[in-house]
Amino acid sequence: MAIIGAIVGFLVGIAVAYSLVEKRLNKQKQEHLEQTRQIAEEIERSHQSRIQQTVQSLQVEQDNTLRKVTVEHEDALRQVTTEHENLLIKIIEDRDDQLREITNEQQNQIRESSAGIEQNHDSDLQENIQSLQQKHEAELLRLSEELHHNYQAQIDDNLQALQEKHEVRLREITEEYQNREVEMQFNLESLQEQYESQLQAVNEQLKAHETQMQATIKSLQEQYEGKLHQTEVPQQQFIDLPQTEVPQQQFIDLPQTEFIAPAQIVRQAPNYSLAQLMGFVQSQDAEARKLAASALGKIAAANPLRIDGQRGVETLGKLAQDSSPEVRQTAVEALGMIKSEKVIPLLQKALRDTDSDVVKSASAALNKFKFYRRIPAFKAKMIHGKKPRR
Numbered sequence: 001m002a003i004i005g006a007i008v009g010f011l012v013g014i015a016v017a018y019s020l021v022e023k024r025l026n027k028q029k030q031e032h033l034e035q036t037r038q039i040a041e042e043i044e045r046s047h048q049s050r051i052q053q054t055v056q057s058l059q060v061e062q063d064n065t066l067r068k069v070t071v072e073h074e075d076a077l078r079q080v081t082t083e084h085e086n087l088l089i090k091i092i093e094d095r096d097d098q099l100r101e102i103t104n105e106q107q108n109q110i111r112e113s114s115a116g117i118e119q120n121h122d123s124d125l126q127e128n129i130q131s132l133q134q135k136h137e138a139e140l141l142r143l144s145e146e147l148h149h150n151y152q153a154q155i156d157d158n159l160q161a162l163q164e165k166h167e168v169r170l171r172e173i174t175e176e177y178q179n180r181e182v183e184m185q186f187n188l189e190s191l192q193e194q195y196e197s198q199l200q201a202v203n204e205q206l207k208a209h210e211t212q213m214q215a216t217i218k219s220l221q222e223q224y225e226g227k228l229h230q231t232e233v234p235q236q237q238f239i240d241l242p243q244t245e246v247p248q249q250q251f252i253d254l255p256q257t258e259f260i261a262p263a264q265i266v267r268q269a270p271n272y273s274l275a276q277l278m279g280f281v282q283s284q285d286a287e288a289r290k291l292a293a294s295a296l297g298k299i300a301a302a303n304p305l306r307i308d309g310q311r312g313v314e315t316l317g318k319l320a321q322d323s324s325p326e327v328r329q330t331a332v333e334a335l336g337m338i339k340s341e342k343v344i345p346l347l348q349k350a351l352r353d354t355d356s357d358v359v360k361s362a363s364a365a366l367n368k369f370k371f372y373r374r375i376p377a378f379k380a381k382m383i384h385g386k387k388p389r390r
Contacts, residue, residue, distance in 0.1 A: 021220065028287075029213055036202055043198055047191055054187060058180050065173060073166055080158045088151050095143050099136070106132055205284055212283060274299065274308050281315055286324040293319045293327060297334020304340040313338060317346045325355040332358055336365025344369060 110125065277299075280292035293316060300312030316338075319331035332350045335343040343365075350362035 022217075025213065025217060025220075029210075032209060032285075036205075040199060040202060050191065051188060054184060058184060062173075062177055062180070065176075069166075069169055069173065073162065073169075077162060080162070081155075084151065084154055084158070088147065091147055095147070099140065103136065209285060212285065212288070216288075274311065278315065281319065286322075286327055289319060289322060289324070289327045290330045293331040293334050297331075297337050300334070301337040301339070304338050309338070309340070310342075313340065313342050313346075316343075320346055320350050325358060328353060328355065328358045329361050332361040332365060336361070336368055 110129065113121075113125070277292045277295050280288045281296075283289055283292075296312040296315055296319075300309040300316070303309040304313075313335070316331045316335050320328055320335065322328050322331065328350070332347065335346055335350075347362045347366050351359055351366075353359050353362070
């Protein structure tokens with residue numbers, strides 16, 4: 001009866017361990033889903049901030065260009081007006097000088113003529129002076145009207161030319177603004193497409209992770225059922241056993257290595273083949289890659305000179321460059337367990353890692369090689385050349 005009670009307690013312990021492992025896997029699944037939601041929210045926030053930054057930068061550029069154009073047109077108008085004013089002043093001064101010369105000449109002529117015939121031609125002189133004054137006034141009016149007309153025509157022509165240039169410039173600016181709006185719309189559409197593609201990729205990763213988790217749960221269930229079948233004892237053996245008393249010391253001295261929890265089964269290398277571990281290396285879950293690195297290190301440490309060990313070293317070298325620092329550290333620690341000179345360059349490369357824990361593990365692994373005894377070449381050949389005993 002004591003043996004039956006021990007076996008029943010053993011089976012109950014296995015069931016409790018299985019339920020604990022199942023709870024742990026569900027908890028990991030929920031944490032992974034929460035991480036993916038946070039990643040999706042961060043991507044959406046960054047997408048919106050990029051759109052706002054592009055719109056603000058385009059608005060600032062448009063305002064600066066409009067300000068520059070208006071300042072340039074105002075400077076051009078000022079220059080043109082100043083030039084025309086200077087020209088008008090010069091023309092008026094020239095005409096005044098000419099009129100002065102004409103009046104001086106006429107006055108000289110009048111004085112010369114009046115000196116000879118003052119007494120006889122007073123009336124004629126007065127008439128001539130009046131006629132000359134009238135002509136002078138008419139000439140001044142005509143010149144002032146011509147100058148005003150020319151000045152007004154030049155101002156109108158310059159204003160029209162400036163308006164045409166300003167309208168052309170405004171059209172170019174509006175076309176550039178429309179092109180910028182088209183580019184903005186195109187960029188927004190491309191950003192939306194990238195965001196949708198990233199969301200689809202995240203969803204696909206979630207689906208792949210769910211399928212992988214389901215596969216691992218199924219494999220754990222199969223292993224658990226296999227262990228249960230191995231530990232089951234037929235009832236006939238208990239009937240045929242003689243009813244003898246067994247000392248309690250025998251139960252105390254029994255080795256406690258037969259019970260293996262499912263979490264430990266995942267971490268044991270012999271339960272998985274090299275092909276299965278290579279599949280775990282390609283997994284998107286960092287925990288699976290970490291477990292695969294540990295298992296490959298045990299396989300390569302047990303058989304460093306065989307083909308499986310060499311493949312394990314190559315795969316661990318790739319995992320030492322993984323994106324996850326925990327995976328890199330586990331791969332470096334696994335390389336430190338392998339007594340082979342091929343791992344030394346990989347460990348030296350890991351010394352330049354950005355993570356301090358990886359660097360510490362690499363330096364500790366390299367220090368171990370100082371105390372390892374090198375395998376001679378002829379001994380290695382003998383190990384390769386050994387045939388399995390039948």
